[in-house]
Amino acid sequence: MNLAEGVQVVSFGVLATMMIVAALGVVLLNNIVYSAFLLGGVFISISGLYILLNADFVAAAQILIYVGAVNVLILFAIMLVNKREDYAPVSNRWLRNLAAGLVCIGVFALLGTMVIATDWQLEPANLTAAAGVSSVVKIGQHFFSDFLLPFELASVLLLMAMVGAIVLARRDFLPEDLSLTNQTTSLTLPEKSKELAALGGKTK
Amino acid sequence: MNSGIDLQGTFVNFINNLGVPIGAAKALWLPLPMAIVLLGAATGLLIAVWLERKISAAAQQRIGPEYVGALGIFQPAADGLKLLFKEDVVPGKADPWLFTLGPIIVLLPVFVSFAIVPFGENMLITDLGTGIFLWIALSSITPIGLLMSGYSSNNKYSLLGGLRAAAQSISYEIPLALAVLAIVMMSNSLSTIDIVEQQSGYGILGWNIWRQPVGFLIFWIAALAECERLPFDLPEAEEELVAGYQTEYSGMKFALFYIGSYVNLNLSALLVAILYLGGWESPIPLENLGAWLGVSQDTPWLQVITASLGIGMTLLKAYFLLFIAVLLRWTVPRVRIDQLLNLGWKFLLPIALLNLLLTAALKLAFPSAFGG
Numbered sequence: 001m002n003l004a005e006g007v008q009v010v011s012f013g014v015l016a017t018m019m020i021v022a023a024l025g026v027v028l029l030n031n032i033v034y035s036a037f038l039l040g041g042v043f044i045s046i047s048g049l050y051i052l053l054n055a056d057f058v059a060a061a062q063i064l065i066y067v068g069a070v071n072v073l074i075l076f077a078i079m080l081v082n083k084r085e086d087y088a089p090v091s092n093r094w095l096r097n098l099a100a101g102l103v104c105i106g107v108f109a110l111l112g113t114m115v116i117a118t119d120w121q122l123e124p125a126n127l128t129a130a131a132g133v134s135s136v137v138k139i140g141q142h143f144f145s146d147f148l149l150p151f152e153l154a155s156v157l158l159l160m161a162m163v164g165a166i167v168l169a170r171r172d173f174l175p176e177d178l179s180l181t182n183q184t185t186s187l188t189l190p191e192k193s194k195e196l197a198a199l200g201g202k203t204k
Numbered sequence: 205m206n207s208g209i210d211l212q213g214t215f216v217n218f219i220n221n222l223g224v225p226i227g228a229a230k231a232l233w234l235p236l237p238m239a240i241v242l243l244g245a246a247t248g249l250l251i252a253v254w255l256e257r258k259i260s261a262a263a264q265q266r267i268g269p270e271y272v273g274a275l276g277i278f279q280p281a282a283d284g285l286k287l288l289f290k291e292d293v294v295p296g297k298a299d300p301w302l303f304t305l306g307p308i309i310v311l312l313p314v315f316v317s318f319a320i321v322p323f324g325e326n327m328l329i330t331d332l333g334t335g336i337f338l339w340i341a342l343s344s345i346t347p348i349g350l351l352m353s354g355y356s357s358n359n360k361y362s363l364l365g366g367l368r369a370a371a372q373s374i375s376y377e378i379p380l381a382l383a384v385l386a387i388v389m390m391s392n393s394l395s396t397i398d399i400v401e402q403q404s405g406y407g408i409l410g411w412n413i414w415r416q417p418v419g420f421l422i423f424w425i426a427a428l429a430e431c432e433r434l435p436f437d438l439p440e441a442e443e444e445l446v447a448g449y450q451t452e453y454s455g456m457k458f459a460l461f462y463i464g465s466y467v468n469l470n471l472s473a474l475l476v477a478i479l480y481l482g483g484w485e486s487p488i489p490l491e492n493l494g495a496w497l498g499v500s501q502d503t504p505w506l507q508v509i510t511a512s513l514g515i516g517m518t519l520l521k522a523y524f525l526l527f528i529a530v531l532l533r534w535t536v537p538r539v540r541i542d543q544l545l546n547l548g549w550k551f552l553l554p555i556a557l558l559n560l561l562l563t564a565a566l567k568l569a570f571p572s573a574f575g576g
Binding site: 002003033037040044056057059060061063064067068069071072075076079080135136 | 227230231302332333334337338340341342344345347348351352354355363366367370371374377394
């Protein structure tokens with residue numbers, strides 16, 4: 001075993017342990033903020049595994065999208081409704097835990113069988129390409145040839161989501177609300193009424 | 205790409221001749237470039253802090269630091285020592301784990317990003333295929349650390365500061381990435397080395413700033429916003445939020461935020477120099493320096509001179525941009541949070557998209573000038 005292989009094995013061990021511990025923390029911890037931060041740890045570990053597999057672009061995209069966007073948005077949502085409250089004990093909680101555990105073990109068994117049953121050997125031609133050329137070029141070629149339809153469908157889906165978000169965000173500029181804002185007297189600033197602001201303060 | 209002086213080969217051979225096996229010699233080489241860049245980043249941080257204080261003082265007709273060393277050059281080091289010896293206070297009812305982890309998460313990605321900053325053709329830690337994209341991805345981790353420290357401080361100003369920082373950094377990442385994309389489109393590569401190579405050959409006339417003036421402005425504004433420099437330092441706006449997410453921090457943990465912000469400023473200035481100002485290229489093309497002096501390109505002393513010239517040029521451009529950033533701090537008033545978000549989403553984003561479209565059209569029309 002030479003230096004590169006040794007580094008690879010050690011990195012894999014560290015990343016895998018980090019990922020499993022963080023993932024267990026996400027599920028088992030009661031504090032939702034800890035779960036959200038640990039989710040970021042899981043995503044970063046996955047991105048490290050991608051780097052070990054020579055998929056550098058996928059690794060960077062994983063960090064950018066899952067850590068930088070998805071996880072930050074989850075944290076944002078949690079912190080905007082920043083309520084620290086204890087959960088009321090649920091009767092027959094053990095039954096729920098048992099059912100969830102059974103489902104998880106079932107999924108694990110299914111995925112485990114799939115991992116063992118699949119032949120993971122790469123063709124020699126693909127192997128040399130993966131080690132030599134940067135994965136960016138390969139991914140780009142696939143996007144515009146055999147994966148063109150899924151790629152375009154995904155972008156249309158994202159566009160729809162964006163249009164929906166803009167429509168929702170612009171709601172307060174609709175004409176019926178405009179008549180409300182005109183009622184403010186000339187001496188006050190045109191902003192939301194005091195009751196609304198006080199309510200916003202209380203929820204924090 | 206010419207080979208240049210093979211520092212790694214020379215070092216490995218030298219250690220090998222001392223009786224160390226070749227594998228161990230290679231392992232000894234590995235941490236060296238990282239340590240040098242880390243040291244360089246730390247020195248750059250001290251210089252940036254000193255420049256900031258001196259230029260700010262000059263802008264306000266003061267003298268600024270002057271007693272610690274000549275012209276107060278050791279003032280930042282003295283500041284650092286002071287912070288090192290301060291008591292480490294964790295506020296009551298704060299979350300000690302998240303409170304400690306937050307500043308570390310803010311600092312780490314900034315230092316890791318230095319892996320892709322080139323100071324010469326072969327002078328960078330790693331020439332990744334993903335290159336500049338790695339920096340964009342890494343800089344998106346920072347808001348998590350800010351949210352973490354804002355949340356764990358158990359202080360409403362900290363929480364507000366953290367939320368603002370995350371909102372700001374998400375908003376300005378998009379114009380930043382689109383401006384970089386226009387550059388990448390012209391150089392056909394994400395690698396920072398290829399981006400500089402594509403600007404070489406014509407001296408100052410070949411730099412990307414002439415081909416991407418709009419992209420340059422967008423990138424500079426967005427980079428300042430990502431660094432939370434003064435026109436956009438809303439997350440720590442002292443008149444509104446005490447000091448934002450770092451209100452409760454003191455001692456070394458505060459120093460981590462401080463270091464992070466200045467190293468990030470240095471990094472952004474370096475990246476602007478690389479993307480738009482030709483990186484290590486001189487304003488006058490010096491490819492034929494060897495031919496003018498009548499010596500071969502491979503002469504060792506000539507290569508050392510070109511390498512130092514390259515490092516000098518990169519740093520000169522980066523510090524010029526830093527100077528502009530400090531001047532901007534004392535020239536432009538702080539924007540409001542709604543103005544900030546409007547500027548990002550309603551102005552910079554459409555302009556960046558238009559710039560991208562225009563670059564694509566120009567690339568198709570004039571492939572020789574815009575990288576066919």
